[in-house]
Amino acid sequence: MRKFGGLMIWPVFVLVGSLVATLPAGRPGESSYREPWRPQFHFTPQRNWMNDPNGLVFFAGEYHLFYQYNPFGDRWGHMSWGHAVSRDLVHWEHRPVALYEENQVMVFSGSAVVDWQNTSGFGRPGQPPLVAIYTGHATDRPRQNQHLAFSTDRGRTWTKYAGNPVLDIGETDFRDPKVFWHAPTRRWVMVVAWPLQRKVRFYASPNLRDWTHLSDFGPAGSTAGIWECPDLFPLAFARAASRSPQATARRPKWVLIVNVGSGAPAGGSGCQYFVGDFDGQRFTLDPGYPLPEPELVPDGRVLADFEGGDYAGWEATGDAFGPAPARGTLPDQQPVDGFRGHGLVNTYRGGDAARGTLTSPEFVIDRDYLSFLIGGGRHPGQTCLNLRVDGRVVRTATGDNAERLGWKSWDVRELRGRPARLEIVDDHTGGWGHLNVDHILLADAPARAATQPALWADWGRDFYAAVSWNDLPPRDGRRVWIGWMSNWEYDQDVPTTPWRSAMSVPRE
Known part of the structure; x- marks a missing residue:
């Protein structure tokens, strides 16, 4: 109670x-x-x-x-x-x-x-x-x-x-x-x-x-x-x-x-x-x-906002990502919201059967928190955003079986100064076999969604x-x-x- x-x-x-x-x-x-x-x-x-x-x-x-x-x-x-x-x-x-x-x-x-x-x-x-x-x-x-x-x-x-x-x-x-x-x-x-x-x-x-x-x-x-x-x-x-x-x-x-x-x-x-x-x-x-409580997005370094006409140096494999970021909801998909601006990564390309990976250029972890907007499927290891250091997955997150994107954050203080890559994975072909990702941010505080108790x-x-x-x-x-x-x-x-x-x- x-x-x-x-x-x-x-x-x-x-x-x-x-x-x-x-x-x-x-x-x-x-x-x-x-x-x-x-x-x-x-x-x-x-x-x-x-x-x-x-x-x-x-x-x-x-x-x-x-x-x-x-x-x-x-x-x-x-x-x-x-x-x-x-x-x-x-x-x-x-x-x-x-x-x-x-x-x-x-x-x-x-x-x-x-x-x-x-x-x-x-x-x-x-x-x-x-x-x-x-x-x-x-x-x-x-x-x-x-x-x-x-x-x-x-x-x-x-x-x-x-x-x-x-x-x-x-x-x-x-x-x-x-x-x-x-x-x-x-x-x-x-x-x-x-x-x-x-x-x-x-x-x-x-x-x-x-x-x-x-x-x-x-x-x-x-x-x-x-x-x-x-x-x-x-x-x-x-x-x-x-x-x-x-x-x-x-x-x-x-x-x-x-x-x-x-x-x-x-x-x-x-x-x-x-x-x-x-x-x-x-x-x-x-x-x-x-x-x-209002949304909190701290000042920091935006690693990707997916607003351009291509993936800006991110490397794609498979058929889940297409040549450029999506502009919201894709055909036959439930409404997608919660992303910032106009573009996002949305792997519902032709449905949940699409598969692939999208890997970022290398960057240096120079802030305490890495925050991002994520939605879509909750299938650990199959629909996820991974942080890789020295080739190993050191942090991972999934969606929550909902199209709406929400803030999630990792505490990366122990990894400061290390080179890293981000990897978006879609390797699930059943229900909720897709992922939505946007606005990846390095900052000295975690981003926080607006909360309505x-x-x-x-x-x-x-x-x-x-x-x-x-x-x-x-x-x-x-x-x-x-x-x-x-x-x-x-x-x-x-x-x-x-x-x-x-x-x-x-x-x-």
């Missing part, structure tokens, strides 16, 4: 894993629960691939858990919504797939609500509908937009809305809507991720079909990875033992969840949160949030895409949530069969 700035709600919210479950999850068959590595307390699909929890809603005594699911295999693809229900968050009943990929549209992550007042018109007299709001991911063009589906039989069958999409801003990356009823303004509010901009957007609707943009939040906190799977909800302060009027009168704080695809404290994907206020229009960060819901490696259940009865008083118990760095390689992935234990 970490304390930041003295705001008491933060330790209350950072849930170290309060267990709701004490017995094994529902059993699709006794034999399956004797399979190697099959969890006993964590929800798993009977077979095939699963990732993000979706559509968490409580209705008619049942907790609904939908999830990203591949009906056809144990790796990511053909994203649809799997489905399970439980009356106690312990024992789960597997239901048929709720929403399938069809008509060249995958069913990406989203949420579900009980439309108690039938504002959508999808219900029947005395029978409010369940409404799912999800991202439609087009497979025939680069487009993501928001869709609806509804159920009038307690979530057993679903109908996709004929008027889909209900929200389309023309973006390739625009996903994971979380929708809830905002009672003070008597309307629905959607918070949806704008991943590449490291922002979330807020929209409002009277009927779940027609949406109006309200405001944006971000960038803030951790921005190393793309932003995904947001959530927004109020949390009351814990009552003081004295039951003082001051303690009980304090307004709830709002918690904004933003999951990040990389850059979490244990590496890879993770779940951060922000504490503040939401007035039905915009989210305002609490003034006690940790303050950022982040608050993390979990400091481990396996809690991602975490979101909470809608429509728990007010008398319940809890905010219960669940996350995907995996990490985008190794999710495809977990050696389980015939299923892959599990959910965390529900937390409150």
Whole structure:
């Protein structure tokens, strides 16, 4: 548990894993629960691939858990919504797939609500509908937009809305809507991720079909990875033992969840949160949030900035480097940022299959620190920047499986006065088999990236895409949530069969 700035709600919210479950999850068959590595307390699909929890809603005594699911295999693809229900968050009943990929549209992550007042018109007299709001991911063009589906039989069958999409801003990356009823303004509010901009957007609707943009939040906190799977909800302060009027009168704080695809404290994907206020229009960060620190680039000798029309005396082998530095992102590559100026070394030439080395002219180490910007793959010895002295590798660094370049530094005081060379290596042809390098600097202090402190819901490696259940009865008083118990760095390689992935234990 970490304390930041003295705001008491933060330790209350950072849930170290309060267990709701004490017995094994529902059993699709006794034999399956004797399979190697099959969890006993964590929800798993009977077979095939699963990732993000979706559509968490409580209705008619049942907790609904939908999830990203591949009906056809144990790796990511053909994203649809799997489905399970439980009356106690312990024992789960597997239901048929709720929403399938069809008509060249995958069913990406989203949420579900009980439309108690039938504002959508999808219900029947005395029978409010369940409404799912999800991202439609087009497979025939680069487009993501928001869709609806509804159920009038307690979530057993679903109908996709004929008027889909209900929200389309023309973006390739625009996903994971979380929708809830905002009672003070008597309307629905959607918070949806704008991943590449490291922002979330807020929209409002009277009927779940027609949406109006309200405001944006971000960038803030951790921005190393793309932003995904947001959530927004109020949390009351814990009552003081004295039951003082001051303690009980304090307004709830709002918690904004933003999951990040990389850059979490244990590496890879993770779940951060922000504490503040939401007035039905915009989210305002609490003034006690940790303050950022600016980038520090000390004066020194720039060994390479890769701004020219060639590599300026660096010698290349193989096909990974081309005749000149790249100018940003290469074809079919995720967006590259964090480099200085216009040029950088980027070995994603034709994809991850390219290989080669790029070696600098000899130079003398005449300062205490060697700093550089680096991104791309984390494969020691295969995607790396090496410092060679007398032909030996004496320092090495890799990327962090992210396209964004960040500062790394070596303390080279013990090597002052020695001649050396730098070597950029790309010898990996699988995923993240490339490297991004820029602005190599000798100075008497290390370079330091601008830092924006982040608050993390979990400091481990396996809690991602975490979101909470809608429509728990007010008398319940809890905010219960669940996350995907995996990490985008190794999710495809977990050696389980015939299923892959599990959910965390529900937390409150």
